[in-house]
Amino acid sequence: MKKITLLFAALLLYTAAHSQEADKASPTYVVLKNATIIDAVSDTGKTGSLLIKDDRIETISYDGATTSPEGAIVYDLKGKYIIPGLIDAHVHITHGTLKEAQNQLNTALKAGVTGVRDMGGDGRMLTLLKKNMKIGEDIGSDVFFSTIIAGPEFFASDPRPQEVAKGAKAGEVSWQKAITDTTDLRQAVAEAKGLGATAIKVYLNVDKDLFKKVATEAKRQNLKVWAHGVVPPTKPLDITNGGADVMSHAGSLLQYQMAKGEIKGRHDFESREKAAEWKAKLDAIKWDKNTPEVIQLFDAMKNNNSILDATLFVYYYFKEDIKNMSDEALGQVDAFRAVTIAYEQGVKIGAGSDHMISEDGTINLHTELKLLTTAGLSNIDAIRAATIVNAEGLGQEKNIGTIEEGKIANLVILNTDPLENISNTLDIKYVFKRGVVVQ
CATH class of the missing domain: 3.20.20.140 (Metal-dependent hydrolases)
Structure with missing residues (x-):
């Protein structure tokens, strides 16, 4: 009986540890798709999508092919503009x-x-x-x-x-x-x-x-x-x-x-x-x-x-x-x-x-x-x-400072184009800091 109790306790410890490791290994994904990305590197904006993994920009796609991992939070930003924070x-x-x-x-x-x-x-x-x-x-x-x-x-x-x-x-x-x-x-x-x-x-x-x-x-x-x-x-x-x-x-x-x-x-x-x-x-x-x-x-x-x-x-x-x-x-x-x-x-x-x-x-x-x-x-x-x-x-x-793969996902989503009118930086739809939308 004592051996069974010890075995059961060990199994519980293993399961808890394995669960913690799984939690750590489960990133949070956010997809921002169909927006005009003004990355501060190029002189103009270009329509594309961002995949954010936890607090960093994982990938940037300009070819229209957007992959949304299972469980990802998806924002369809057609007609919107993304600039760096x-x-x-x-x-x-x-x-x-x-x-x-x-x-x-x-x-x-x-x-x-x-x-x-x-x-x-x-x-x-x-x-x-x-x-x-x-x-x-x-x-x-x-x-x-x-x-x-x-x-x-x-x-x-x-x-x-x-x-x-x-x-x-x-x-x-x-x-x-x-x-x-x-x-x-x-x-x-x-x-x-x-x-x-x-x-x-x-x-x-x-x-x-x-x-x-x-x-x-x-x-x-x-x-x-x-x-x-x-x-x-x-x-x-x-x-x-x-x-x-x-x-x-x-x-x-x-x-x-x-x-x-x-x-x-x-x-x-x-x-x-x-x-x-x-x-x-x-x-x-x-x-x-x-x-x-x-x-x-x-x-x-x-x-x-x-x-x-x-x-x-x-x-x-x-x-x-x-x-x-x-x-x-x-x-x-x-x-x-x-x-x-x-x-x-x-x-x-x-x-x-x-x-x-x-x-x-x-x-x-x-x-x-x-x-x-x-x-x-x-x-x-x-x-x-x-x-x-x-x-x-x-x-x-x-x-x-720029929108590039690997950088922290500090981003501002605008309703109107700041390259047309700089005052459009005030026309804010969302703000993201470290990959999390600011409420």
């Missing part, structure tokens, strides 16, 4: 509560934004959001973030870092590091990496030699290097040559490059009035596409593969005089002109809003795409700016 390359999501950040990321995901690049916030919150969004604990855009690297003067004079370092001292935590010539850069970068950051962001009061040293160390530890296009006293040309993967903000970029003598940041002046006076003189500097400094900078950015994260939205949305301009007049605003010339010279343009969500819940990346086309980008290149170019800036181009 969008990425907002410039957000700040931790200046409120954790719940507010979670809600914002959920809203963004439903608007087709499957990933965001946070450019400096509370590293503790960002680490949690990154994990929870990736594993599905929360439903929202995937989070990639930087730590902030700057000179001590920035952390001493700007109140914003302390807002996202509550309970600690700004500039002395892993997500915010004040650096000087004597800083152990290896340790500073290692702390950023240990936190889960994708990159360091170099901000203010870092000279060109120190910029290059910290950028070199970050790359040695396989982190990306993000920076403003201007890091006073370091000029844009020294930033791209120093190793920046992404340079943010097109506004005044070229004036800073052309300025004579040392350039300054807003905290380098004894008063706001003095800072405004200096900035007005800077903005009065004239330039065009034939200016030697302009050609030199954009050639260097192209050759160094430094992406320009233009953030045109912030030069448009918060200025009523500009916001009410015609597209033709808008194209003559300095930030827009800079993007036009950079694009014509072959610089890669990324799409970042620097203001992810408005008070009414509007996700502003879609406006950024429209503004990029106003600056001269074709509709397909505006889509690329928010997909494959931004994926490259994250170092994630092997996983996301």
